[in-house]
Amino acid sequence: MKTDSIFYRIFQQYPRSFFELLNLPLTEADQYQFTNLEVKQLAFRLDGLFFPSTDNPSQPFYLTEVQFQPDDDLYYRIFAELFLYLRQYQPPYPWRVVVIYPNRNTEREKSQHFSQILNSEAVTRIYLDELEGENGLGVGIIKLVVASESVAIESAQQLIEQAQQILPPAPLRRDIIDLIETIVVYKLPQASREEIARMLGLTDLKQTRFYQEAFTEGLQEGRLEGREEITRNIVLRLNNLGYASEAIAEILGLPVDEILPILEDSNEG
Numbered sequence: 001m002k003t004d005s006i007f008y009r010i011f012q013q014y015p016r017s018f019f020e021l022l023n024l025p026l027t028e029a030d031q032y033q034f035t036n037l038e039v040k041q042l043a044f045r046l047d048g049l050f051f052p053s054t055d056n057p058s059q060p061f062y063l064t065e066v067q068f069q070p071d072d073d074l075y076y077r078i079f080a081e082l083f084l085y086l087r088q089y090q091p092p093y094p095w096r097v098v099v100i101y102p103n104r105n106t107e108r109e110k111s112q113h114f115s116q117i118l119n120s121e122a123v124t125r126i127y128l129d130e131l132e133g134e135n136g137l138g139v140g141i142i143k144l145v146v147a148s149e150s151v152a153i154e155s156a157q158q159l160i161e162q163a164q165q166i167l168p169p170a171p172l173r174r175d176i177i178d179l180i181e182t183i184v185v186y187k188l189p190q191a192s193r194e195e196i197a198r199m200l201g202l203t204d205l206k207q208t209r210f211y212q213e214a215f216t217e218g219l220q221e222g223r224l225e226g227r228e229e230i231t232r233n234i235v236l237r238l239n240n241l242g243y244a245s246e247a248i249a250e251i252l253g254l255p256v257d258e259i260l261p262i263l264e265d266s267n268e269g
Contacts, residue, residue, distance in 0.1 A: 003145065006183060007066040007100065008034075008048055010141055013175050017138020018050060018064065021126055022098065026136070031059065037085070052093055060096040068102050075114045096122055102146050103129045137162050141176070144183050153199050156184045160200060177202070194247045235262045 011018050015029040032050045048064030063082055067074055078097060086095065101107050104127050109118065117123060128146050131139060140159050147155050159180050167173040184196050191199075231254070238248045245263060249256040 003068045004066040006145060006186070007142070009179065010138070010145075011048065011050075011064070013172075013179055014138050014141065015050070016136070017142055018062070018098075020136045020138040021100070021142065022124060031056075032062075051091075055092075057092050058094075060094040061091060062096045062098055065097070065099045067099060067106065070106055070108055072108045072110070074099075074108060075110050075118070079114070079117070094122075096124070098124045098126065100126045100128065100142075103127055137166060137176075141180060141183070144180065147187070149187055152184055152187050153196075156180050156200055160202075194243045198247075231258075232262050235259055236266055239263055239266075 011034050015032060015034050016026045018034075019026055019028045031052060031054050033053050035049050035051060037049055048066070050062040050064065052059040052061060063078070063085075065074070065078055078099070082095065082097065099107075107125070109115075111118075118125070128143060131143060135143065137159065140155070140162065144152065144155050144159060160177055163173055163176045163180070167176060181193075181196065181200060181202060184200065185191075185193055188196060235248055239245075245256055245259045249259045
């Protein structure tokens with residue numbers, strides 16, 4: 001799993017997770033936009049940036065870094081990027097840096113150069129293995145990234161149930177459930193997506209992303225010419241995702257005999 005990418009996807013789709021990590025009011029997330037920004041000189045890119053969406057000069061912007069591998073140069077790079085950004089853009093907000101580690105052993109502190117700044121209120125270092133107590137949905141999803149395989153399915157099931165209880169219906173709920181499923185897929189590469197969906201209780205096709213995409217795509221392209229065409233489109237998309245004919249039949253509530261001709265016609269074409 002490319003860990004930083006999955007974290008930035010979590011922050012993009014559910015920004016409240018970031019503010020849960022910082023123990024800040026979840027309403028803070030409504031006042032920020034998650035983005036990235038290129039610092040032109042030396043081609044630096046700030047990959048994780050929570051920038052205020054209001055004009056309140058007391059609100060800080062957050063530079064976020066996810067680091068799951070030891071890196072002796074990390075703090076040199078972060079603060080070089082930060083201060084070059086400040087010089088170039090001169091934003092009207094105070095700055096904060098948040099670095100997320102799986103554990104303290106991964107960090108390379110470089111205290112001879114950065115001890116004062118690292119111990120200031122402007123820098124927060126989060127060690128995921130030290131998060132304790134009851135957590136909200138966002139922190140739960142983040143902790144799933146570092147959960148062991150033995151507890152991943154159970155944790156994911158609980159998160160999906162939590163998402164169904166507290167999130168409004170599509171698209172947000174569907175996106176978060178898809179995100180949880182994707183994390184589990186990365187964590188259990190030996191299992192097929194079909195098997196994982198069954199373990200997570202996601203055999204109800206209508207709550208999954210690929211059903212919504214298949215239906216929407218059909219509408220946009222004008223290819224919905226009745227129930228048979230809808231079924232054909234969804235069967236082929238599920239088959240492209242690696243689902244066997246028996247699993248597709250189970251998901252759609254149809255006999256396998258109705259699924260096989262669709263797949264055979266596709267193969268012949």
